Amino acid sequence: MSKGNPLSSQASSDLPSNYKVINSHIYTDRDYVIPGDSDEISRMEMSHYGYRYLFRCNFNAPVEDMLDQGGIILDVGCGRGPWTMEMAKSYPKSSFVGIDKEDCFPASNPGNCVFQIVDLLKGLPFKDNTFDYVYSRGMYYYFSFVEWQQVVEELRRVTKPGGYVELVETGPLFNNLGPYSSKFQNACATLIQAVGGDVYIPEKLGDYLAGFDDLTTDYASSPIGWKGRIGQLNLQNMELSYTAHKLRLCNYMRWTEEEYKVINEQGLAEYSKHKTWVNIHYAFGMKPLV
Ligand SMILES: C[S@@+](CC[C@H](N)C(=O)[O-])C[C@H]1O[C@@H](n2cnc3c(N)ncnc32)[C@H](O)[C@@H]1O
Numbered sequence: 271m272s273k274g275n276p277l278s279s280q281a282s283s284d285l286p287s288n289y290k291v292i293n294s295h296i297y298t299d300r301d302y303v304i305p306g307d308s309d310e311i312s313r314m315e316m317s318h319y320g321y322r323y324l325f326r327c328n329f330n331a332p333v334e335d336m337l338d339q340g341g342i343i344l345d346v347g348c349g350r351g352p353w354t355m356e357m358a359k360s361y362p363k364s365s366f367v368g369i370d371k372e373d374c375f376p377a378s379n380p381g382n383c384v385f386q387i388v389d390l391l392k393g394l395p396f397k398d399n400t401f402d403y404v405y406s407r408g409m410y411y412y413f414s415f416v417e418w419q420q421v422v423e424e425l426r427r428v429t430k431p432g433g434y435v436e437l438v439e440t441g442p443l444f445n446n447l448g449p450y451s452s453k454f455q456n457a458c459a460t461l462i463q464a465v466g467g468d469v470y471i472p473e474k475l476g477d478y479l480a481g482f483d484d485l486t487t488d489y490a491s492s493p494i495g496w497k498g499r500i501g502q503l504n505l506q507n508m509e510l511s512y513t514a515h516k517l518r519l520c521n522y523m524r525w526t527e528e529e530y531k532v533i534n535e536q537g538l539a540e541y542s543k544h545k546t547w548v549n550i551h552y553a554f555g556m557k558p559l560v
Pocket residue numbers: 314315318346347348349350352353369370371372388389390391406407408409412
């Protein structure tokens with residue numbers, strides 16, 4: 271396995287130690303600017319712009335030539351399809367399929383892009399060896415450890431020999447937390463583990479692509495609440511995340527609404543104060559030709 275992107279670098283001295291920045295990238299796509307007005311950006315789109323800003327592109331696998339010439343691409347768990355739509359616009363000769371179990375797809379889409387309701391746990395409704403590139407981001411915590419293995423096996427099945435699979439996952443273990451943000455994180459991790467999930471999957475993405483050629487893994491660090499616009503977007507994302515987790519965490523941890531309110535307010539305030547960051551991991555590999 272080749273481990274590490276040669277163009278990645280450790281941080282300069284004004285950043286916490288171990289904070290890792292990707293300075294530049296071999297494969298660039300056409301546009302990686304974060305939109306100026308965040309009021310209208312939903313949580314999923316917010317994290318999309320965060321990912322794109324961090325990696326300076328929409329993908330890490332060496333697929334740019336294939337995309338330019340025209341390939342068939344699958345976006346797994348595409349949600350509202352921010353990645354699928356941008357990629358379809360950037361690479362008009364390629365065809366994109368976005369699948370999700372929820373019908374939250376955009377009302378209109380480019381002609382080279384279709385969306386389909388699919389529950390990954392029931393298998394993918396595509397023949398073996400269909401896609402040139404299969405992309406999956408932000409998915410592992412929806413599945414137990416065993417289910418995640420089955421999901422990645424399905425991704426492998428539908429990828430053509432010589433095609434690439436890319437997995438991208440966030441943390442969820444943050445660095446430099448305060449007491450309240452630690453409480454929130456520990457509770458989330460407990461919940462994930464209680465349903466058979468594994469919080470360390472993001473750090474082990476390469477293991478799931480064992481047997482692939484050109485296997486590459488790396489990560490970049492993403493700031494929460496500091497370091498400019500990207501930190502602000504991540505903080506807004508966290509605000510929505512605290513709200514989204516409220517019911518389940520209160521039930522599971524037996525926290526009262528008042529207790530949660532304090533964790534929420536204090537936890538969010540701690541991120542910029544402590545210079546919190548999270549690592550975003552990726553792995554890609556080529557399905558062997560034989
Ligand atoms: C955090 S979102 C990530 C969306 C998108 N990949 C992105 O990065 O912008 C996870 C998505 O996975 C979808 N999902 C969860 N379980 C699924 C399943 N069993 N089958 C298909 N999609 C699923 C959810 O509906 C949600 O849209």
